Amino acid sequence: MPTSSASATSRRLLSLLSLLQARRDWPGGLLAERLEVSERTVRRDVDRLRGLGYPIRAIKGPDGGYRLDAGSNLPPLLFDDEQAVALAVALRVAVTTGAAIDEAAARALVTVRQVMPARLRARVDALEATAAVPADRPEVDAEVLLAIGAAIRANEELRFDYAGADGGDGRGQDIAPPRQVQPHHLLARAGRWYLVAWSPRHEDWRVHRVDRMTLRVPNGPRFTPRELPGGDAGAFLSARFKGSRDAGTWPCTGEVIIELPASRVAPFAGDGIVQDLGPTRCRLRAGSWSWAGLAAHLARYDADVTVVDPPRLRAAFADLARRAERAARPASSV
Incomplete structure (x- = not known):
């Protein structure tokens, strides 16, 4: 019986954490209703999650409630079965993304696998996949990807040097003149990362290989985002690889x-x-x-x-x- 009770509590904590992640604020009464427990039990479960390191703030007001904030440290993570398997599979094929995270992904996979129940570990181990990675695939520092993503979210122009395919800009120079663009989308394709951006200088959309970019700091001024032609970044990039401006056709x-x-x-x-x-x-x-x-x-x-x-x-x-x-x-x- 104690084991069954502990298992029920663990499942309830996982459900509570999932609810707190799903929306910003939760009234205590609504949480109790969704979990089919009393508000007193919700308060105890919130205290348990706080003890595990989750920064859950109490919200004052007529209804009261709770909010899950971002913390300074990474607390223990709770996953359901499908999430755990999906995470393990994603870590196994992370090498194909082109981001320089191979070693970190391998260590993370070992950590996740160690704490998995035997039934899930067997499913993950059954996936014996070898990633086919081109020998000439360039790796991109994860910090560069994060910096570009931050500029996209903040609507800040990016300033960077851009090297050509031969390490130069195709005009006999070691590196091209600095560029300044309005970044819109960051995409991975065939093991390479690409930035889709609007170039104010050319008054046109441009695609840049991230492994050829050397970012300059600080970023440029803020901008108002434009609408990407067609609205689908993946289709836009595919069209550019076809040499077309129409996402669905070859020229x-x-x-x-x-x-x-x-x-x-x-x-x-x-x-x-x-x-x-x-x-x-x-x-x-x-x-x-x-x-x-x-x-x-x-x-x-x-x-x-x-x-x-x-x-x-x-x-x-x-x-x-x-x-x-x-x-x-x-x-x-x-």
Whole structure:
């Protein structure tokens, strides 16, 4: 019986903590009603959480109540089963984010695993995943990510130096002139971090790789945030990688007939649309950042291709054929 009572108290404390985290202020009577206990029990449970290090403040007023404040120290954390498993899985794949937190994530995973019940530990241990990380993936200091995130929340302009892909700015300089932008979104994609920002100098949106940024202090002045085109930062970044300002399309899109079954083409079509035309041929509508790039992409299927539209794709194939013919000549005849 004592064990059962202790278990019930622990579950109630977890429920109470979850409620306090869900909204700013809670009247004591409403907490008692949600937990199906007396207000006296709520007061005792609040005292227990305070004893564990949670800074819970009593709110004065007609109804009275409680508020969970941020503390100076991290108190013991209470998670339900789903939260604990989700945390462990996230820590296991943290290496893929590009943030320089690999060692800290590994230590945190060991800590979480040690205090897990056996049934949850078995579920987490069953996930034997090896993160596939590109060898050339640059790491970003977590403090830099936090500083950029703070500037976004405070609506403060960021000042930074920006290095080019070769360590310079592409103009023979070691580092580009200082830049100043209005930061809006921080996103991770394929192991790299990107900042989407408005550039007052160019009067346009810009995307910056965070690993190439060296922040300057202090930040610039405060600004009024603009609305990102389309409203979806992920779609906006995806469009920029396609070389397009339209989040849903490539700048160059064409349609062809390929003399291969649809089952052979579909696995390599990416976001293209494949239509089955029989056992030996299919129709493919696909896009790329340039007509030459699209022609080269379609040529890699190693099968006869008939261009349906547009004429610019047909011209790109003709240019590709001329280049291929020159490449096939012996070096002595070039």
